[in-house]
Amino acid sequence: MSYQDEEEQMDYHTDSFPKDFGYGHFDHETDSQSGTESKPRILLMGLRRSGKSSIQKVVFHKMSPNETLFLESTSKIVKDDINNSSFVQFQIWDFPGQIDFIDPTFDSDMIFGGCGALVFVIDAKDDYNDALTKFKNTVTKAYKINPRIKFEVFIHKVDGISDDSKMESQRDIHQRATDDLADAGLNQIHLSFHLTSIYDHSIFEAFSKVVQKLIPQLPTLENLLNILISNSGIEKAFLFDVVSKIYIATDCTPVDMQSYELCCDMIDVVIDLSSIYSSEETAFDNQSSSLIKLNNSTILYLREVNKFLALVCILREDNFSRQGIIDYNFLCFREAISQVFELRLKNQKSETLEQHDEDDDAFKPTSMRNGGSMTIDSPGTSVNA
Numbered sequence: 001m002s003y004q005d006e007e008e009q010m011d012y013h014t015d016s017f018p019k020d021f022g023y024g025h026f027d028h029e030t031d032s033q034s035g036t037e038s039k040p041r042i043l044l045m046g047l048r049r050s051g052k053s054s055i056q057k058v059v060f061h062k063m064s065p066n067e068t069l070f071l072e073s074t075s076k077i078v079k080d081d082i083n084n085s086s087f088v089q090f091q092i093w094d095f096p097g098q099i100d101f102i103d104p105t106f107d108s109d110m111i112f113g114g115c116g117a118l119v120f121v122i123d124a125k126d127d128y129n130d131a132l133t134k135f136k137n138t139v140t141k142a143y144k145i146n147p148r149i150k151f152e153v154f155i156h157k158v159d160g161i162s163d164d165s166k167m168e169s170q171r172d173i174h175q176r177a178t179d180d181l182a183d184a185g186l187n188q189i190h191l192s193f194h195l196t197s198i199y200d201h202s203i204f205e206a207f208s209k210v211v212q213k214l215i216p217q218l219p220t221l222e223n224l225l226n227i228l229i230s231n232s233g234i235e236k237a238f239l240f241d242v243v244s245k246i247y248i249a250t251d252c253t254p255v256d257m258q259s260y261e262l263c264c265d266m267i268d269v270v271i272d273l274s275s276i277y278s279s280e281e282t283a284f285d286n287q288s289s290s291l292i293k294l295n296n297s298t299i300l301y302l303r304e305v306n307k308f309l310a311l312v313c314i315l316r317e318d319n320f321s322r323q324g325i326i327d328y329n330f331l332c333f334r335e336a337i338s339q340v341f342e343l344r345l346k347n348q349k350s351e352t353l354e355q356h357d358e359d360d361d362a363f364k365p366t367s368m369r370n371g372g373s374m375t376i377d378s379p380g381t382s383v384n385a
C-alpha cells in the first residue's frame with residue numbers, strides 16, 4: 001500500500017497491512033503509469049458514529065468487527081490508497097461525521113470532482129431523520145459538481161434486526177431519500193441501496209458491488225466468467241480480490257449470499273493453511289489451488305489467477321469427474337484475464353502519452369473493436385465439459 005500526502009488538512013494513517021507483495025510485471029508498471037490521482041475515489045460519508053471507519057477497517061484492513069468498538073471518532077479526512085491489483089485500485093476517503101461540507105472553506109470541487117462513488121452510511125439502529133437530511137444536502141451538492149458519481153446508500157448495522165424490520169427500514173429510507181431528491185428537482189439521480197453489517201458478509205458483498213461499478217473492464221470479465229462456467233459444468237464462479245475478499249466479477253447467474261459466504265470462507269481457509277506451511281510471501285502464489293467437498297455433493301474449487309486474484313467455483317460433484325477439462329478451460333480463462341490486464345496497461349500508457357485516438361484500436365483485440373466488450377472471445381479454445 002502506498003500513502004500520499006497531498007492535502008495539508010488531511011490526516012494520513014500508515015497502517016501497514018502486509019499488502020506490499022508484488023503483482024508480477026504489471027504491478028510496478030501500473031503504479032508508475034497510473035499515478036494516484038487517476039485512481040477512482042470512493043467517499044465514505046454519513047453522520048457521526050454511523051460506522052464509516054469501521055467499514056473501511058474491516059473490509060480493507062482485516063480488523064475484526066469487535067475491535068471497531070474501540071475506534072476513535074475520525075476528526076480529519078482519512079485517505080487510504082487501495083492498490084490490491086490492476087483491477088482493484090482506488091482511494092477511499094473517510095470523512096469525519098461532523099464535517100460541514102456546505103461550509104465555503106470545504107473544497108467541494110476538489111472532493112467531488114474526482115469522485116467515482118459516494119457511499120453514504122446510515123445507521124439503521126438510530127433515528128435516521130438527520131441522516132436523511134444530510135444525505136439530501138450531500139447528494140445535491142455532489143451531483144451539481146459531478147453528475148457521474150455513483151450514489152450508494154449503506155443502511156448499516158442491520159445485525160440483530162429481524163428480516164421484516166430490515167425490509168421495512170430499506171423501504172422507508174428508499175422512499176424518503178428519493179422523495180427528498182425529487183423535491184429538490186433531482187429525480188434523475190440513480191441511488192443504490194444495500195443492507196449492511198460488519199458482523200457478517202453483507203459489507204463485503206455491498207462493497208464488491210460498489211467497486212465493480214468502478215472497473216471499466218467489468219463486462220469483459222463477466223463475459224469471460226460466463227464462457228468459463230457454461231463450458232465447464234460450473235454452477236457459480238466468483239473472481240475474488242484475495243486480500244479484501246470482495247469479488248470483482250461473477251457470472252450472470254444470481255448471487256446468493258450463502259454461496260458468496262462459502263467462497264469467502266474458503267479463501268480464509270486456504271490463506272490460513274498456506275500460512276502455516278509456507279513463509280508469508282508465498283502464502284498465495286501461482287500454484288495455489290484448493291478443493292473442498294461439501295456433504296451435499298457440492299464442490300468448492302479455488303484456483304489462483306494471479307497473485308491478487310483467485311477464481312472460486314461452486315459445482316456439482318458429478319461434473320468434477322472431468323477435472324481435466326475444467327482445468328484446461330481455467331488456463332484459457334487465466335490467459336484471457338492476463339490479456340485484459342495487458343490491454344489496460346497499454347491503454348494507460350497510451351493515455352499518458354496522449355495518443356488515445358491512434359493507439360486505442362491497435363491495442364484492442366479484434367473481438368473488442370467497435371466498443372463491443374460484451375462480444376469478447378476467450379483466447380484459446382474452451383472445451384465443452
Ligand SMILES: Nc1nc2c(ncn2[C@@H]2O[C@H](COP(=O)(O)OP(=O)(O)OP(=O)(O)O)[C@@H](O)[C@H]2O)c(=O)[nH]1
Pocket residue numbers: 046047048049050051052053054055065067068069070071072073074075095096097098156157158159196197198199
Ligand atoms: N452493531 C453494529 N455496530 C457497528 C457496525 N459498524 C460499526 N459499528 C459500531 O459503530 C460505532 C461507530 O463506528 P465508527 O466506525 O467509529 O463510526 P464513524 O462513522 O467512523 O464515526 P465518526 O468517525 O465519528 O464519523 C463503533 O462502536 C462500531 O463498533 C455494525 O455493522 N453493526
